Amino acid sequence: MHDTTAFENRLLSAARSEVASAAISERMSHALGLNLATPGGGASVGTGATAGKAATGTATASLTKATTLLVLSAVLVTAGIGLFYRAQRSHQGAQRIHQEEGPRISESLPTRTLSPSPSTPAQPPAPASQPAAPAPRLEEPAPPRELNHSRLSQTHRVDLEAEVKQEIGLLDAARGRLTAGQPRSALTLLTQYDRRFPRGTFAPEAVALRIEAYVAAGDATTARTLARRFLKEHHESPLADRVDHLTHVP
Amino acid sequence: MFRPGALPDDARPSPEGGAGMQTAARERLATMFRDHHQTVWRTLRRWGLDASSAADAGQQAYVVAAERLDDIQRGSERAFLLGTALRIARANFRKANRLQLEEDMDLRTLDAKAEGVDGLSDLQLVDLALGAMEPSLVEVFVLYEMEGLSSPEIALALTVPVGTVASRLRRAREGFRAVAKRIELMLAREGGAR
Numbered sequence: 001m002h003d004t005t006a007f008e009n010r011l012l013s014a015a016r017s018e019v020a021s022a023a024i025s026e027r028m029s030h031a032l033g034l035n036l037a038t039p040g041g042g043a044s045v046g047t048g049a050t051a052g053k054a055a056t057g058t059a060t061a062s063l064t065k066a067t068t069l070l071v072l073s074a075v076l077v078t079a080g081i082g083l084f085y086r087a088q089r090s091h092q093g094a095q096r097i098h099q100e101e102g103p104r105i106s107e108s109l110p111t112r113t114l115s116p117s118p119s120t121p122a123q124p125p126a127p128a129s130q131p132a133a134p135a136p137r138l139e140e141p142a143p144p145r146e147l148n149h150s151r152l153s154q155t156h157r158v159d160l161e162a163e164v165k166q167e168i169g170l171l172d173a174a175r176g177r178l179t180a181g182q183p184r185s186a187l188t189l190l191t192q193y194d195r196r197f198p199r200g201t202f203a204p205e206a207v208a209l210r211i212e213a214y215v216a217a218g219d220a221t222t223a224r225t226l227a228r229r230f231l232k233e234h235h236e237s238p239l240a241d242r243v244d245h246l247t248h249v250p
Numbered sequence: 251m252f253r254p255g256a257l258p259d260d261a262r263p264s265p266e267g268g269a270g271m272q273t274a275a276r277e278r279l280a281t282m283f284r285d286h287h288q289t290v291w292r293t294l295r296r297w298g299l300d301a302s303s304a305a306d307a308g309q310q311a312y313v314v315a316a317e318r319l320d321d322i323q324r325g326s327e328r329a330f331l332l333g334t335a336l337r338i339a340r341a342n343f344r345k346a347n348r349l350q351l352e353e354d355m356d357l358r359t360l361d362a363k364a365e366g367v368d369g370l371s372d373l374q375l376v377d378l379a380l381g382a383m384e385p386s387l388v389e390v391f392v393l394y395e396m397e398g399l400s401s402p403e404i405a406l407a408l409t410v411p412v413g414t415v416a417s418r419l420r421r422a423r424e425g426f427r428a429v430a431k432r433i434e435l436m437l438a439r440e441g442g443a444r
Binding site: 004005007008010011012013014015016017018019020021024025027028029031032034241242245 | 283288313316376
């Protein structure tokens with residue numbers, strides 16, 4: 001039993017009770033072209049079941065408030081979507097371990113209704129092993145490049161956007177080859193990526209994909225070497241756990 | 251591939267094609283917005299963003315969802331949105347509004363930041379506590395204890411193994427307890443037995 005103090009409960013209750021104001025909700029929905037009505041003001045907008053009562057307005061196609069930052073950030077995130085789906089597959093076989101963790105702190109509190117958690121159908125994770133192949137040259141990964149506000153100047157905006165799309169296209173192609181059981185071909189594409197984008201926005205993603213390709217190609221030694229370097233340089237990256245899991249780096 | 255202005259009206263055509271599917275896509279996105287935008291926004295707030303930045307980052311997550319709507323498995327919309335929103339936050343708001351900590355938790359830093367805690371609201375105290383914890387622990391703690399996600403759903407959102415969620419949750423609970431206790435003592439010391 002996970003016992004909590006009254007003070008902890010007070011803090012958690014305060015955290016759960018915060019809601020976006022009606023103005024915030026409308027700003028978000030209008031920016032998406034959804035134009036959703038928000039009856040009852042901010043305190044009742046979109047919280048669990050009550051949100052479903054909001055009326056759906058006529059959608060407009062224009063992205064009225066989406067800034068270039070928004071667009072490029074969205075592009076940035078799409079690079080991680082592949083990882084999301086790989087992880088989705090790998091977690092489909094996972095069993096719920098709620099009992100091992102004990103009850104939520106919040107279970108002892110009067111709480112608002114939360115939408116039910118979706119269940120994940122059980123499926124075995126896809127095998128990743130491939131026949132061993134000669135190890136190619138271990139290439140030095142390029143340092144990651146930050147995509148930040150300062151890079152989003154008018155001058156570079158268009159070029160950067162096109163470049164980011166090209167990067168994603170190449171990484172998507174490499175990921176496709178890897179998924180198709182062609183790790184050597186994926187590595188070739190990743191080498192092209194490194195040459196074309198030595199300071200690519202998605203350089204960490206490229207390295208993680210390269211590590212996965214080496215694992216799939218049976219070159220565990222190279223994969224581990226790259227993984228150690230990756231975990232040292234990108235230990236805070238959301239990819240770190242994935243890389244660690246791939247190679248079981250000590 | 252993401253296209254500027256790619257909203258539901260511009261959604262990629264499905265195999266069936268036609269405006270009907272576009273409407274269906276838009277309605278699905280609208281449902282996702284109604285059901286989850288508060289959770290997304292609140293999670294980003296607890297992650298450390300102010301109200302406006304949380305709205306911006308949450309909005310970006312929905313733009314990504316609009317683009318990838320066909321790829322989002324039914325039932326995993328919330329995990330997709332939360333995972334995407336947190337990735338956006340990490341990429342664009344890296345520790346901008348967070349305490350700068352090197353370790354999981356630094357009570358000395360908390361002490362320095364928390365002078366005058368008696369004047370803070372409970373919500374500000376929560377953010378003070380979470381700000382003293384390592385971000386990856388905060389994410390799991392908020393999603394599990396405050397937003398009610400299951401461990402597999404959190405694992406899906408954060409693309410980490412379920413076992414990692416469990417270990418982070420355990421550490422997060424320990425951290426939150428220690429920080430909350432410290433804040434409570436501060437309140438008592440300042441005569442703020444509210």
